[in-house]
Amino acid sequence: MARTDASDQSVVDVPAPHEEPKGWGIAAVTVVSLAAVVVVLWGISQHANMIMPAFLALNLVIAAQPLQKSLERAGLPRWGGMIIVLLVLYLVLAALVGMLVWALWIAAEEIPQYQDKFVQLYEQTIEFLGTFGVSQEQVSSSLQGVSPGTIIGTVQNVAGQLSSAGGQLTVLVIALTFLVFDPPGITRRRAVIARQRPRLADALSSFTDGVKSYWIVSTVFGLIVAVIDVGALMILGVPLALVWGVLAFVTNYIPNIGFVLGLVPPALFALLTGGPGDALWVVVIYSAINLVMQSFIQPKFTGDAVGLTPTVTFLSLVFWSAVAGALGAILAVPLTLAVKAFLVDADPRMRWFSTFLTTPDADSKSDRRRAAKLVAAGT
Structure with a gap:
Protein backbone atom coordinates (compact mmCIF):
# COMPACT_ATOMS: atom_id res chain seq x y z
CA MET A 1 0.00 0.00 0.00
CA ALA A 2 2.84 2.35 0.85
CA ARG A 3 4.49 1.46 -2.44
CA THR A 4 1.38 2.56 -4.24
CA ASP A 5 1.30 5.86 -2.37
CA ALA A 6 4.94 6.56 -3.27
CA SER A 7 4.25 5.72 -6.86
CA ASP A 8 1.23 7.97 -6.88
CA GLN A 9 3.27 10.77 -5.29
CA SER A 10 5.98 10.45 -7.94
CA VAL A 11 3.39 10.66 -10.65
CA VAL A 12 1.87 13.75 -9.09
CA ASP A 13 5.29 15.50 -8.93
CA VAL A 14 5.83 15.18 -12.69
CA PRO A 15 4.50 18.34 -14.41
CA ALA A 16 1.85 17.89 -17.06
CA PRO A 17 3.01 18.44 -20.64
CA HIS A 18 0.96 21.62 -20.98
CA GLU A 19 2.41 23.26 -17.87
CA GLU A 20 4.95 26.06 -18.27
CA PRO A 21 8.27 25.81 -16.41
CA LYS A 22 8.80 28.23 -13.57
CA GLY A 23 10.79 31.43 -14.21
CA TRP A 24 10.81 33.98 -17.01
CA GLY A 25 10.53 32.75 -20.55
CA ILE A 26 12.45 34.22 -23.45
CA ALA A 27 9.41 36.22 -24.57
CA ALA A 28 9.08 37.91 -21.18
CA VAL A 29 12.82 38.69 -21.06
CA THR A 30 12.66 40.15 -24.57
CA VAL A 31 9.67 42.35 -23.75
CA VAL A 32 11.21 43.64 -20.52
CA SER A 33 14.56 44.27 -22.24
CA LEU A 34 12.91 46.22 -25.07
CA ALA A 35 10.90 48.23 -22.56
CA ALA A 36 14.10 49.07 -20.68
CA VAL A 37 15.81 50.16 -23.91
CA VAL A 38 12.86 52.41 -24.78
CA VAL A 39 12.94 54.01 -21.33
CA VAL A 40 16.70 54.61 -21.53
CA LEU A 41 16.46 56.13 -25.02
CA TRP A 42 13.56 58.32 -23.93
CA GLY A 43 15.62 59.55 -21.00
CA ILE A 44 18.56 60.32 -23.29
CA SER A 45 16.35 62.22 -25.72
CA GLN A 46 14.77 64.24 -22.91
CA HIS A 47 18.12 65.18 -21.37
CA ALA A 48 20.24 65.27 -24.53
CA ASN A 49 21.24 68.89 -23.80
CA MET A 50 23.22 67.63 -20.81
CA ILE A 51 24.17 64.08 -21.78
CA MET A 52 25.53 64.78 -25.26
CA PRO A 53 27.88 67.66 -24.26
CA ALA A 54 29.18 65.55 -21.37
CA PHE A 55 29.81 62.61 -23.71
CA LEU A 56 31.53 64.95 -26.18
CA ALA A 57 33.77 66.15 -23.35
CA LEU A 58 34.68 62.54 -22.59
CA ASN A 59 35.56 62.02 -26.26
CA LEU A 60 37.76 65.10 -26.34
CA VAL A 61 39.62 64.04 -23.19
CA ILE A 62 40.20 60.58 -24.64
CA ALA A 63 41.45 62.09 -27.91
CA ALA A 64 43.87 64.29 -25.94
CA GLN A 65 45.42 61.37 -24.03
CA PRO A 66 48.39 61.02 -26.43
CA LEU A 67 49.31 64.67 -25.76
CA GLN A 68 49.17 64.19 -21.99
CA LYS A 69 51.27 61.04 -22.14
CA SER A 70 53.84 62.81 -24.33
CA LEU A 71 54.11 65.67 -21.83
CA GLU A 72 54.60 63.24 -18.95
CA ARG A 73 57.30 61.33 -20.88
CA ALA A 74 59.04 64.66 -21.46
CA GLY A 75 59.40 65.04 -17.69
CA LEU A 76 56.49 67.39 -16.99
CA PRO A 77 54.62 66.71 -13.73
CA ARG A 78 51.24 65.11 -14.11
CA TRP A 79 49.37 68.17 -12.86
CA GLY A 80 51.31 70.34 -15.34
CA GLY A 81 50.37 68.08 -18.21
CA MET A 82 46.72 68.20 -17.12
CA ILE A 83 46.71 72.00 -17.14
CA ILE A 84 48.32 72.17 -20.59
CA VAL A 85 45.87 69.60 -22.00
CA LEU A 86 42.93 71.53 -20.53
CA LEU A 87 44.19 74.79 -22.03
CA VAL A 88 44.66 73.14 -25.44
CA LEU A 89 41.13 71.75 -25.34
CA TYR A 90 39.78 75.15 -24.33
CA LEU A 91 41.62 76.76 -27.25
CA VAL A 92 40.29 74.15 -29.67
CA LEU A 93 36.74 74.71 -28.44
CA ALA A 94 37.11 78.48 -28.61
CA ALA A 95 38.44 78.27 -32.16
CA LEU A 96 35.65 75.95 -33.28
CA VAL A 97 32.89 77.99 -31.66
CA GLY A 98 34.42 81.18 -33.00
CA MET A 99 34.50 79.80 -36.54
CA LEU A 100 30.88 78.66 -36.32
CA VAL A 101 29.67 81.98 -34.91
CA TRP A 102 31.60 83.91 -37.55
CA ALA A 103 30.33 81.71 -40.38
CA LEU A 104 26.69 81.96 -39.30
CA TRP A 105 26.98 85.70 -38.70
CA ILE A 106 28.49 86.35 -42.13
CA ALA A 107 25.94 84.08 -43.79
CA ALA A 108 23.06 85.85 -42.05
CA GLU A 109 24.36 89.23 -43.26
CA GLU A 110 25.36 88.27 -46.80
CA ILE A 111 22.63 85.86 -47.91
CA PRO A 112 19.84 88.51 -47.95
CA GLN A 113 21.83 90.37 -50.62
CA TYR A 114 21.15 87.44 -52.95
CA GLN A 115 17.41 87.42 -52.31
CA ASP A 116 16.57 88.74 -55.79
CA LYS A 117 18.65 86.01 -57.41
CA PHE A 118 17.01 83.43 -55.16
CA VAL A 119 13.59 84.64 -56.28
CA GLN A 120 14.64 84.57 -59.92
CA LEU A 121 16.02 81.04 -59.62
CA TYR A 122 12.89 79.98 -57.75
CA GLU A 123 10.63 81.29 -60.51
CA GLN A 124 12.77 79.74 -63.23
CA THR A 125 12.59 76.39 -61.42
CA ILE A 126 8.80 76.58 -61.30
CA GLU A 127 8.61 77.44 -65.01
CA PHE A 128 11.02 74.63 -65.91
CA LEU A 129 9.09 72.04 -63.94
CA GLY A 130 5.88 73.31 -65.49
CA THR A 131 7.16 72.36 -68.95
CA PHE A 132 6.79 68.69 -68.00
CA GLY A 133 3.03 68.94 -68.02
CA VAL A 134 2.59 69.91 -64.38
CA SER A 135 0.68 73.10 -63.74
CA GLN A 136 2.55 75.94 -62.07
CA GLU A 137 -0.02 75.92 -59.24
CA GLN A 138 0.86 72.32 -58.40
CA VAL A 139 4.58 73.05 -58.56
CA SER A 140 4.19 76.13 -56.39
CA SER A 141 2.17 74.13 -53.87
CA SER A 142 4.86 71.45 -53.71
CA LEU A 143 7.69 73.98 -53.33
CA GLN A 144 5.95 76.40 -50.99
CA GLY A 145 8.13 75.27 -48.08
CA VAL A 146 11.30 75.94 -50.10
CA SER A 147 10.70 79.57 -50.90
CA PRO A 148 13.60 82.07 -50.85
CA GLY A 149 12.13 83.74 -47.79
CA THR A 150 12.09 80.43 -45.95
CA ILE A 151 15.74 79.73 -46.77
CA ILE A 152 16.91 83.18 -45.70
CA GLY A 153 14.73 83.14 -42.59
CA THR A 154 16.13 79.77 -41.56
CA VAL A 155 19.73 80.98 -41.76
CA GLN A 156 18.93 84.13 -39.81
CA ASN A 157 17.00 82.10 -37.22
CA VAL A 158 19.94 79.75 -36.71
CA ALA A 159 22.28 82.70 -36.29
CA GLY A 160 19.88 84.30 -33.82
CA GLN A 161 19.60 81.18 -31.66
CA LEU A 162 23.29 80.81 -30.91
CA SER A 163 22.61 81.87 -27.33
CA SER A 164 20.51 78.71 -26.82
CA ALA A 165 23.68 76.65 -27.25
CA GLY A 166 25.26 78.45 -24.31
CA GLY A 167 23.88 75.93 -21.83
CA GLN A 168 25.34 72.98 -23.73
CA LEU A 169 28.68 74.77 -24.04
CA THR A 170 28.68 75.38 -20.28
CA VAL A 171 28.07 71.68 -19.59
CA LEU A 172 30.85 70.81 -22.04
CA VAL A 173 33.37 73.14 -20.40
CA ILE A 174 32.55 71.96 -16.87
CA ALA A 175 32.71 68.30 -17.86
CA LEU A 176 36.05 68.88 -19.61
CA THR A 177 37.50 70.43 -16.48
CA PHE A 178 36.50 67.55 -14.22
CA LEU A 179 37.46 64.81 -16.69
CA VAL A 180 40.92 66.24 -17.43
CA PHE A 181 41.80 66.28 -13.71
CA ASP A 182 40.45 62.77 -13.04
CA PRO A 183 43.03 60.46 -14.73
CA PRO A 184 44.32 59.05 -11.39
CA GLY A 185 40.80 58.01 -10.45
CA ILE A 186 40.17 56.59 -13.92
CA THR A 187 43.42 54.63 -13.81
CA ARG A 188 42.51 53.13 -10.41
CA ARG A 189 39.03 52.17 -11.59
CA ARG A 190 40.36 50.57 -14.77
CA ALA A 191 42.82 48.53 -12.71
CA VAL A 192 39.96 47.24 -10.54
CA ILE A 193 37.89 46.43 -13.61
CA ALA A 194 40.85 44.66 -15.22
CA ARG A 195 41.18 42.38 -12.17
CA GLN A 196 37.50 41.59 -11.76
CA ARG A 197 36.15 41.93 -15.31
Whole structure:
Protein backbone atom coordinates (compact mmCIF):
# COMPACT_ATOMS: atom_id res chain seq x y z
CA MET A 1 0.00 0.00 0.00
CA ALA A 2 2.84 2.35 0.85
CA ARG A 3 4.49 1.46 -2.44
CA THR A 4 1.38 2.56 -4.24
CA ASP A 5 1.30 5.86 -2.37
CA ALA A 6 4.94 6.56 -3.27
CA SER A 7 4.25 5.72 -6.86
CA ASP A 8 1.23 7.97 -6.88
CA GLN A 9 3.27 10.77 -5.29
CA SER A 10 5.98 10.45 -7.94
CA VAL A 11 3.39 10.66 -10.65
CA VAL A 12 1.87 13.75 -9.09
CA ASP A 13 5.29 15.50 -8.93
CA VAL A 14 5.83 15.18 -12.69
CA PRO A 15 4.50 18.34 -14.41
CA ALA A 16 1.85 17.89 -17.06
CA PRO A 17 3.01 18.44 -20.64
CA HIS A 18 0.96 21.62 -20.98
CA GLU A 19 2.41 23.26 -17.87
CA GLU A 20 4.95 26.06 -18.27
CA PRO A 21 8.27 25.81 -16.41
CA LYS A 22 8.80 28.23 -13.57
CA GLY A 23 10.79 31.43 -14.21
CA TRP A 24 10.81 33.98 -17.01
CA GLY A 25 10.53 32.75 -20.55
CA ILE A 26 12.45 34.22 -23.45
CA ALA A 27 9.41 36.22 -24.57
CA ALA A 28 9.08 37.91 -21.18
CA VAL A 29 12.82 38.69 -21.06
CA THR A 30 12.66 40.15 -24.57
CA VAL A 31 9.67 42.35 -23.75
CA VAL A 32 11.21 43.64 -20.52
CA SER A 33 14.56 44.27 -22.24
CA LEU A 34 12.91 46.22 -25.07
CA ALA A 35 10.90 48.23 -22.56
CA ALA A 36 14.10 49.07 -20.68
CA VAL A 37 15.81 50.16 -23.91
CA VAL A 38 12.86 52.41 -24.78
CA VAL A 39 12.94 54.01 -21.33
CA VAL A 40 16.70 54.61 -21.53
CA LEU A 41 16.46 56.13 -25.02
CA TRP A 42 13.56 58.32 -23.93
CA GLY A 43 15.62 59.55 -21.00
CA ILE A 44 18.56 60.32 -23.29
CA SER A 45 16.35 62.22 -25.72
CA GLN A 46 14.77 64.24 -22.91
CA HIS A 47 18.12 65.18 -21.37
CA ALA A 48 20.24 65.27 -24.53
CA ASN A 49 21.24 68.89 -23.80
CA MET A 50 23.22 67.63 -20.81
CA ILE A 51 24.17 64.08 -21.78
CA MET A 52 25.53 64.78 -25.26
CA PRO A 53 27.88 67.66 -24.26
CA ALA A 54 29.18 65.55 -21.37
CA PHE A 55 29.81 62.61 -23.71
CA LEU A 56 31.53 64.95 -26.18
CA ALA A 57 33.77 66.15 -23.35
CA LEU A 58 34.68 62.54 -22.59
CA ASN A 59 35.56 62.02 -26.26
CA LEU A 60 37.76 65.10 -26.34
CA VAL A 61 39.62 64.04 -23.19
CA ILE A 62 40.20 60.58 -24.64
CA ALA A 63 41.45 62.09 -27.91
CA ALA A 64 43.87 64.29 -25.94
CA GLN A 65 45.42 61.37 -24.03
CA PRO A 66 48.39 61.02 -26.43
CA LEU A 67 49.31 64.67 -25.76
CA GLN A 68 49.17 64.19 -21.99
CA LYS A 69 51.27 61.04 -22.14
CA SER A 70 53.84 62.81 -24.33
CA LEU A 71 54.11 65.67 -21.83
CA GLU A 72 54.60 63.24 -18.95
CA ARG A 73 57.30 61.33 -20.88
CA ALA A 74 59.04 64.66 -21.46
CA GLY A 75 59.40 65.04 -17.69
CA LEU A 76 56.49 67.39 -16.99
CA PRO A 77 54.62 66.71 -13.73
CA ARG A 78 51.24 65.11 -14.11
CA TRP A 79 49.37 68.17 -12.86
CA GLY A 80 51.31 70.34 -15.34
CA GLY A 81 50.37 68.08 -18.21
CA MET A 82 46.72 68.20 -17.12
CA ILE A 83 46.71 72.00 -17.14
CA ILE A 84 48.32 72.17 -20.59
CA VAL A 85 45.87 69.60 -22.00
CA LEU A 86 42.93 71.53 -20.53
CA LEU A 87 44.19 74.79 -22.03
CA VAL A 88 44.66 73.14 -25.44
CA LEU A 89 41.13 71.75 -25.34
CA TYR A 90 39.78 75.15 -24.33
CA LEU A 91 41.62 76.76 -27.25
CA VAL A 92 40.29 74.15 -29.67
CA LEU A 93 36.74 74.71 -28.44
CA ALA A 94 37.11 78.48 -28.61
CA ALA A 95 38.44 78.27 -32.16
CA LEU A 96 35.65 75.95 -33.28
CA VAL A 97 32.89 77.99 -31.66
CA GLY A 98 34.42 81.18 -33.00
CA MET A 99 34.50 79.80 -36.54
CA LEU A 100 30.88 78.66 -36.32
CA VAL A 101 29.67 81.98 -34.91
CA TRP A 102 31.60 83.91 -37.55
CA ALA A 103 30.33 81.71 -40.38
CA LEU A 104 26.69 81.96 -39.30
CA TRP A 105 26.98 85.70 -38.70
CA ILE A 106 28.49 86.35 -42.13
CA ALA A 107 25.94 84.08 -43.79
CA ALA A 108 23.06 85.85 -42.05
CA GLU A 109 24.36 89.23 -43.26
CA GLU A 110 25.36 88.27 -46.80
CA ILE A 111 22.63 85.86 -47.91
CA PRO A 112 19.84 88.51 -47.95
CA GLN A 113 21.83 90.37 -50.62
CA TYR A 114 21.15 87.44 -52.95
CA GLN A 115 17.41 87.42 -52.31
CA ASP A 116 16.57 88.74 -55.79
CA LYS A 117 18.65 86.01 -57.41
CA PHE A 118 17.01 83.43 -55.16
CA VAL A 119 13.59 84.64 -56.28
CA GLN A 120 14.64 84.57 -59.92
CA LEU A 121 16.02 81.04 -59.62
CA TYR A 122 12.89 79.98 -57.75
CA GLU A 123 10.63 81.29 -60.51
CA GLN A 124 12.77 79.74 -63.23
CA THR A 125 12.59 76.39 -61.42
CA ILE A 126 8.80 76.58 -61.30
CA GLU A 127 8.61 77.44 -65.01
CA PHE A 128 11.02 74.63 -65.91
CA LEU A 129 9.09 72.04 -63.94
CA GLY A 130 5.88 73.31 -65.49
CA THR A 131 7.16 72.36 -68.95
CA PHE A 132 6.79 68.69 -68.00
CA GLY A 133 3.03 68.94 -68.02
CA VAL A 134 2.59 69.91 -64.38
CA SER A 135 0.68 73.10 -63.74
CA GLN A 136 2.55 75.94 -62.07
CA GLU A 137 -0.02 75.92 -59.24
CA GLN A 138 0.86 72.32 -58.40
CA VAL A 139 4.58 73.05 -58.56
CA SER A 140 4.19 76.13 -56.39
CA SER A 141 2.17 74.13 -53.87
CA SER A 142 4.86 71.45 -53.71
CA LEU A 143 7.69 73.98 -53.33
CA GLN A 144 5.95 76.40 -50.99
CA GLY A 145 8.13 75.27 -48.08
CA VAL A 146 11.30 75.94 -50.10
CA SER A 147 10.70 79.57 -50.90
CA PRO A 148 13.60 82.07 -50.85
CA GLY A 149 12.13 83.74 -47.79
CA THR A 150 12.09 80.43 -45.95
CA ILE A 151 15.74 79.73 -46.77
CA ILE A 152 16.91 83.18 -45.70
CA GLY A 153 14.73 83.14 -42.59
CA THR A 154 16.13 79.77 -41.56
CA VAL A 155 19.73 80.98 -41.76
CA GLN A 156 18.93 84.13 -39.81
CA ASN A 157 17.00 82.10 -37.22
CA VAL A 158 19.94 79.75 -36.71
CA ALA A 159 22.28 82.70 -36.29
CA GLY A 160 19.88 84.30 -33.82
CA GLN A 161 19.60 81.18 -31.66
CA LEU A 162 23.29 80.81 -30.91
CA SER A 163 22.61 81.87 -27.33
CA SER A 164 20.51 78.71 -26.82
CA ALA A 165 23.68 76.65 -27.25
CA GLY A 166 25.26 78.45 -24.31
CA GLY A 167 23.88 75.93 -21.83
CA GLN A 168 25.34 72.98 -23.73
CA LEU A 169 28.68 74.77 -24.04
CA THR A 170 28.68 75.38 -20.28
CA VAL A 171 28.07 71.68 -19.59
CA LEU A 172 30.85 70.81 -22.04
CA VAL A 173 33.37 73.14 -20.40
CA ILE A 174 32.55 71.96 -16.87
CA ALA A 175 32.71 68.30 -17.86
CA LEU A 176 36.05 68.88 -19.61
CA THR A 177 37.50 70.43 -16.48
CA PHE A 178 36.50 67.55 -14.22
CA LEU A 179 37.46 64.81 -16.69
CA VAL A 180 40.92 66.24 -17.43
CA PHE A 181 41.80 66.28 -13.71
CA ASP A 182 40.45 62.77 -13.04
CA PRO A 183 43.03 60.46 -14.73
CA PRO A 184 44.32 59.05 -11.39
CA GLY A 185 40.80 58.01 -10.45
CA ILE A 186 40.17 56.59 -13.92
CA THR A 187 43.42 54.63 -13.81
CA ARG A 188 42.51 53.13 -10.41
CA ARG A 189 39.03 52.17 -11.59
CA ARG A 190 40.36 50.57 -14.77
CA ALA A 191 42.82 48.53 -12.71
CA VAL A 192 39.96 47.24 -10.54
CA ILE A 193 37.89 46.43 -13.61
CA ALA A 194 40.85 44.66 -15.22
CA ARG A 195 41.18 42.38 -12.17
CA GLN A 196 37.50 41.59 -11.76
CA ARG A 197 36.15 41.93 -15.31
CA PRO A 198 39.07 41.60 -17.75
CA ARG A 199 36.74 41.26 -20.74
CA LEU A 200 35.10 44.61 -19.90
CA ALA A 201 38.53 46.19 -19.47
CA ASP A 202 39.52 45.02 -22.96
CA ALA A 203 36.24 46.38 -24.35
CA LEU A 204 36.85 49.79 -22.76
CA SER A 205 40.39 49.80 -24.11
CA SER A 206 39.09 49.10 -27.63
CA PHE A 207 36.54 51.88 -27.18
CA THR A 208 39.17 54.45 -26.22
CA ASP A 209 41.42 53.38 -29.10
CA GLY A 210 38.53 53.75 -31.54
CA VAL A 211 37.53 57.15 -30.19
CA LYS A 212 41.09 58.49 -30.37
CA SER A 213 41.53 57.28 -33.92
CA TYR A 214 38.13 58.58 -35.02
CA TRP A 215 38.47 62.13 -33.69
CA ILE A 216 42.11 62.70 -34.57
CA VAL A 217 41.83 61.36 -38.11
CA SER A 218 38.46 63.05 -38.73
CA THR A 219 39.87 66.40 -37.60
CA VAL A 220 43.01 66.13 -39.75
CA PHE A 221 41.13 65.07 -42.86
CA GLY A 222 38.40 67.62 -42.18
CA LEU A 223 41.01 70.39 -42.25
CA ILE A 224 42.54 69.03 -45.47
CA VAL A 225 39.14 68.78 -47.17
CA ALA A 226 38.13 72.26 -46.00
CA VAL A 227 41.34 73.87 -47.31
CA ILE A 228 40.98 72.20 -50.71
CA ASP A 229 37.31 73.16 -50.91
CA VAL A 230 38.01 76.80 -50.04
CA GLY A 231 40.76 77.01 -52.65
CA ALA A 232 38.53 75.54 -55.35
CA LEU A 233 35.61 77.83 -54.46
CA MET A 234 37.86 80.90 -54.53
CA ILE A 235 39.17 79.95 -57.98
CA LEU A 236 35.60 79.55 -59.22
CA GLY A 237 34.57 82.85 -57.61
CA VAL A 238 31.84 81.35 -55.44
CA PRO A 239 30.71 83.81 -52.71
CA LEU A 240 31.35 83.07 -49.03
CA ALA A 241 34.07 80.52 -49.78
CA LEU A 242 35.45 80.66 -46.23
CA VAL A 243 31.98 80.10 -44.77
CA TRP A 244 31.51 76.99 -46.91
CA GLY A 245 34.97 75.82 -45.84
CA VAL A 246 33.91 75.98 -42.19
CA LEU A 247 30.75 74.09 -43.12
CA ALA A 248 32.80 71.41 -44.91
CA PHE A 249 35.06 71.01 -41.87
CA VAL A 250 32.16 70.61 -39.43
CA THR A 251 30.12 68.28 -41.65
CA ASN A 252 33.15 66.04 -42.09
CA TYR A 253 32.37 64.74 -38.59
CA ILE A 254 28.95 63.56 -39.79
CA PRO A 255 29.38 60.15 -41.45
CA ASN A 256 27.91 59.33 -44.85
CA ILE A 257 25.69 62.37 -45.42
CA GLY A 258 28.02 65.08 -44.11
CA PHE A 259 29.49 65.48 -47.59
CA VAL A 260 26.06 66.21 -49.06
CA LEU A 261 25.24 68.73 -46.33
CA GLY A 262 28.48 70.58 -47.05
CA LEU A 263 27.97 70.47 -50.83
CA VAL A 264 24.46 71.86 -51.31
CA PRO A 265 24.98 75.52 -50.16
CA PRO A 266 28.13 76.26 -52.23
CA ALA A 267 26.64 74.50 -55.27
CA LEU A 268 23.50 76.62 -54.95
CA PHE A 269 25.48 79.85 -54.70
CA ALA A 270 27.65 78.81 -57.63
CA LEU A 271 24.45 78.32 -59.62
CA LEU A 272 23.20 81.75 -58.61
CA THR A 273 26.38 83.65 -59.44
CA GLY A 274 28.10 81.63 -62.16
CA GLY A 275 25.39 79.53 -63.74
CA PRO A 276 25.07 75.77 -64.23
CA GLY A 277 28.70 75.40 -65.32
CA ASP A 278 30.14 76.65 -62.03
CA ALA A 279 27.60 74.64 -60.05
CA LEU A 280 28.62 71.51 -61.95
CA TRP A 281 32.29 72.20 -61.24
CA VAL A 282 31.54 72.54 -57.51
CA VAL A 283 29.71 69.21 -57.52
CA VAL A 284 32.54 67.51 -59.43
CA ILE A 285 35.29 68.92 -57.18
CA TYR A 286 33.46 68.12 -53.96
CA SER A 287 32.61 64.63 -55.20
CA ALA A 288 36.20 63.93 -56.24
CA ILE A 289 37.57 65.12 -52.89
CA ASN A 290 34.98 63.10 -50.99
CA LEU A 291 35.63 59.99 -53.07
CA VAL A 292 39.39 60.12 -52.62
CA MET A 293 39.63 61.36 -49.02
CA GLN A 294 36.58 59.93 -47.28
CA SER A 295 36.15 56.74 -49.27
CA PHE A 296 39.74 55.55 -49.83
CA ILE A 297 42.28 57.34 -47.62
CA GLN A 298 40.45 58.22 -44.38
CA PRO A 299 38.95 54.74 -43.79
CA LYS A 300 42.45 53.25 -43.96
CA PHE A 301 43.39 55.26 -40.87
CA THR A 302 40.16 54.83 -38.90
CA GLY A 303 39.04 51.37 -40.00
CA ASP A 304 41.51 49.39 -37.89
CA ALA A 305 40.38 50.97 -34.64
CA VAL A 306 36.71 51.68 -35.38
CA GLY A 307 35.91 48.72 -37.63
CA LEU A 308 32.20 49.49 -38.08
CA THR A 309 30.66 48.52 -41.39
CA PRO A 310 29.34 51.34 -43.63
CA THR A 311 25.78 50.10 -43.14
CA VAL A 312 26.07 50.19 -39.35
CA THR A 313 27.65 53.65 -39.54
CA PHE A 314 24.77 55.00 -41.60
CA LEU A 315 22.11 53.38 -39.42
CA SER A 316 23.81 54.71 -36.29
CA LEU A 317 23.74 58.20 -37.84
CA VAL A 318 20.00 57.97 -38.47
CA PHE A 319 19.30 56.44 -35.06
CA TRP A 320 21.32 58.82 -32.89
CA SER A 321 20.16 61.85 -34.87
CA ALA A 322 16.57 60.90 -34.05
CA VAL A 323 17.44 60.35 -30.38
CA ALA A 324 19.75 63.29 -29.66
CA GLY A 325 19.54 65.74 -32.56
CA ALA A 326 22.52 67.47 -34.18
CA LEU A 327 25.04 66.41 -31.52
CA GLY A 328 23.75 62.87 -31.88
CA ALA A 329 24.64 62.99 -35.58
CA ILE A 330 28.17 64.21 -34.84
CA LEU A 331 28.64 61.67 -32.03
CA ALA A 332 26.96 58.78 -33.86
CA VAL A 333 30.11 56.69 -34.30
CA PRO A 334 31.48 57.17 -30.74
CA LEU A 335 28.03 56.46 -29.29
CA THR A 336 27.78 53.24 -31.29
CA LEU A 337 31.28 52.25 -30.17
CA ALA A 338 30.26 52.83 -26.54
CA VAL A 339 27.14 50.67 -26.87
CA LYS A 340 29.18 47.98 -28.63
CA ALA A 341 31.83 48.04 -25.89
CA PHE A 342 29.39 47.64 -22.98
CA LEU A 343 26.77 45.36 -24.50
CA VAL A 344 28.69 43.27 -27.05
CA ASP A 345 32.45 43.24 -26.50
CA ALA A 346 32.18 42.90 -22.71
CA ASP A 347 30.09 39.73 -22.92
CA PRO A 348 31.68 36.67 -24.57
CA ARG A 349 28.21 35.30 -25.27
CA MET A 350 27.50 38.30 -27.54
CA ARG A 351 30.61 37.88 -29.68
CA TRP A 352 28.46 36.43 -32.47
CA PHE A 353 26.52 39.71 -32.66
CA SER A 354 29.74 41.61 -33.31
CA THR A 355 29.92 39.98 -36.75
CA PHE A 356 26.89 42.05 -37.78
CA LEU A 357 28.48 45.32 -36.63
CA THR A 358 32.12 45.20 -37.67
CA THR A 359 34.16 44.54 -40.78
CA PRO A 360 35.31 40.91 -41.30
CA ASP A 361 38.85 41.46 -39.98
CA ALA A 362 38.03 43.93 -37.21
CA ASP A 363 37.92 41.37 -34.39
CA SER A 364 41.17 39.68 -35.43
CA LYS A 365 42.95 43.04 -35.59
CA SER A 366 41.56 43.93 -32.17
CA ASP A 367 42.86 40.65 -30.76
CA ARG A 368 46.31 41.32 -32.21
CA ARG A 369 46.40 44.81 -30.70
CA ARG A 370 45.34 43.37 -27.34
CA ALA A 371 48.11 40.76 -27.50
CA ALA A 372 50.69 43.41 -28.42
CA LYS A 373 49.63 45.51 -25.42
CA LEU A 374 49.98 42.53 -23.10
CA VAL A 375 53.46 41.84 -24.43
CA ALA A 376 54.44 45.49 -24.02
CA ALA A 377 53.06 45.55 -20.48
CA GLY A 378 54.98 42.37 -19.63
CA THR A 379 58.26 43.80 -20.84
